[in-house]
Amino acid sequence: MVEQTEKQPVRDLAEDALASVAREPLGSELFVASAMAREEEQEHAAAIGGDPASVDKLWRRHRRWVAAILLAHKPRWADLDDLLQEVAVSLVRKISDVRDPRAVRPWLRTVAVNAAAAAARSGARRAKDVQRDDAAPELSRSASENEQEIAIGRHLLALAAEMPEGYREPLLLKAIHNLSYREIGQIMGLPETTIETRIARGRRQLRELAAAASIRPGPAEINIPAPTDPGARRIKV
Amino acid sequence: MSDHEIDILMTRVIDGRATASDWAGLEAAATRDAGVWRDLALAQRDDRALRGAVSAATQGHQAIDLSGEELHKASVQRSAQTLTQRARVVATWGGWAVAAGIALALLGQHQSSTPSTGSLQTTPVPASLASAADALNAYLTQGRAEGKVQGEAPDKELLSVEPRPGGDGYDVTFARRIIEKQHVKNFYQPGEYQTGFDEFGRVTRLPVEVRPQIVRTAY
Numbered sequence: 198m199v200e201q202t203e204k205q206p207v208r209d210l211a212e213d214a215l216a217s218v219a220r221e222p223l224g225s226e227l228f229v230a231s232a233m234a235r236e237e238e239q240e241h242a243a244a245i246g247g248d249p250a251s252v253d254k255l256w257r258r259h260r261r262w263v264a265a266i267l268l269a270h271k272p273r274w275a276d277l278d279d280l281l282q283e284v285a286v287s288l289v290r291k292i293s294d295v296r297d298p299r300a301v302r303p304w305l306r307t308v309a310v311n312a313a314a315a316a317a318r319s320g321a322r323r324a325k326d327v328q329r330d331d332a333a334p335e336l337s338r339s340a341s342e343n344e345q346e347i348a349i350g351r352h353l354l355a356l357a358a359e360m361p362e363g364y365r366e367p368l369l370l371k372a373i374h375n376l377s378y379r380e381i382g383q384i385m386g387l388p389e390t391t392i393e394t395r396i397a398r399g400r401r402q403l404r405e406l407a408a409a410a411s412i413r414p415g416p417a418e419i420n421i422p423a424p425t426d427p428g429a430r431r432i433k434v
Numbered sequence: 435m436s437d438h439e440i441d442i443l444m445t446r447v448i449d450g451r452a453t454a455s456d457w458a459g460l461e462a463a464a465t466r467d468a469g470v471w472r473d474l475a476l477a478q479r480d481d482r483a484l485r486g487a488v489s490a491a492t493q494g495h496q497a498i499d500l501s502g503e504e505l506h507k508a509s510v511q512r513s514a515q516t517l518t519q520r521a522r523v524v525a526t527w528g529g530w531a532v533a534a535g536i537a538l539a540l541l542g543q544h545q546s547s548t549p550s551t552g553s554l555q556t557t558p559v560p561a562s563l564a565s566a567a568d569a570l571n572a573y574l575t576q577g578r579a580e581g582k583v584q585g586e587a588p589d590k591e592l593l594s595v596e597p598r599p600g601g602d603g604y605d606v607t608f609a610r611r612i613i614e615k616q617h618v619k620n621f622y623q624p625g626e627y628q629t630g631f632d633e634f635g636r637v638t639r640l641p642v643e644v645r646p647q648i649v650r651t652a653y
Contacts, residue, residue, distance in 0.1 A: 278498060350483035353483055372481075393445060
């Protein structure tokens with residue numbers, strides 16, 4: 198039976214942490230994760246204290262997922278790099294206002310969400326941006342598999358904009374390489390199990406949106422990265 | 435098994451978190467509905483494609499660096515804020531005199547040309563005035579000699595501290611107060627119902643008698 202956690206939105210954090218620990222395959226990995234968290238916390242504290250090198254390091258560590266947050270919240274016509282630049286400036290100017298080093302991630306997320314919201318309010322929409330963003334990639338049967346995948350990816354990203362924010366944001370964060378459920382939970386201030394639920398539902402919504410838009414050519418192939426089975430299985434459907 | 439439960443299992447497979455129990459659950463669901471495998475395959479391909487699209491869309495993040503100038507500016511701004519806050523705190527409890535003193539000491543901008551206050555000096559007036567400080571010194575010296583200037587109040591009122599563009603120190607704005615003495619024979623106040631004018635529009639003045647203040651003590 199799959200654990201149903203969304204029916205209990207206010208779960209004890211300790212219980213949630215224990216559930217996460219139970220899923221970890223190796224104790225040594227936990228130790229490494231814990232050490233990394235401590236290192237990050239020290240780095241955050243130094244940045245809050247005004248150390249320029251630590252602020253720079255903090256930005257380099259987090260800027261990729263900040264970009265994903267902006268991608269999830271910005272209006273389609275807004276330029277991602279411009280917004281990212283705004284967040285960077287806010288980080289430098291206001292990091293000293295953060296009191297708790299552990300609150301840096303959610304604070305940074307709030308800064309990014311606010312920057313995207315401000316861009317949406319400004320409404321300075323330019324015709325060429327609209328043309329560029331609304332132009333759908335073409336799916337040609339003669340295109341290579343790689344090109345098709347790129348085109349599908351762009352379509353899916355555009356379709357993701359139609360999803361509720363609560364599902365879109367964790368889904369796009371998960372698309373960032375090496376970002377775990379735990380890290381996404383820290384950023385969004387949600388339990389890890391809720392993140393899993395939202396990603397699962399987000400994937401279904403996206404699949405249904407894609408089916409409605411008829412963007413997939415050809416059959417798909419299952420690639421099974423099961424940790425219990427070292428040899429990945431492939432099933433044609 | 436509900437659709438949501440199947441979605442959870444598929445998500446675990448996609449993200450490499452599925453346990454043997456999860457796989458057993460998925461296979462059991464697939465025996466009842468073969469579409470489960472198709473959905474899993476599509477979800478995996480969507481995930482791969484979405485990862486690629488997000489990666490492409492956010493690849494510009496590497497170009498967004500914190501410029502050294504921005505970091506330096508923020509650092510200077512923070513220092514100035516701290517300085518102003520300290521000055522304000524001291525001003526609250528110890529008056530602006532101490533605040534200004536501390537601010538100036540922190541900035542290391544003590545002006546050696548500032549004229550001393552207190553007792554009268556008999557320094558001769560310089561023949562030429564090379565700077566504003568010299569001019570002020572000359573005024574103070576001459577004023578003291580004439581009995582008009584008492585000196586300069588020791589406290590300086592700190593008005594603002596602003597970092598200079600490019601991080602080249604700070605601009606400190608403060609007020610200096612000169613104490614002067616003037617001899618007058620009488621005090622006057624405006625007459626005619628405090629308007630200062632009579633019915634013909636002429637200025638009126640009423641002499642005021644200045645007496646020592648009587649301090650009443652409690653019985």
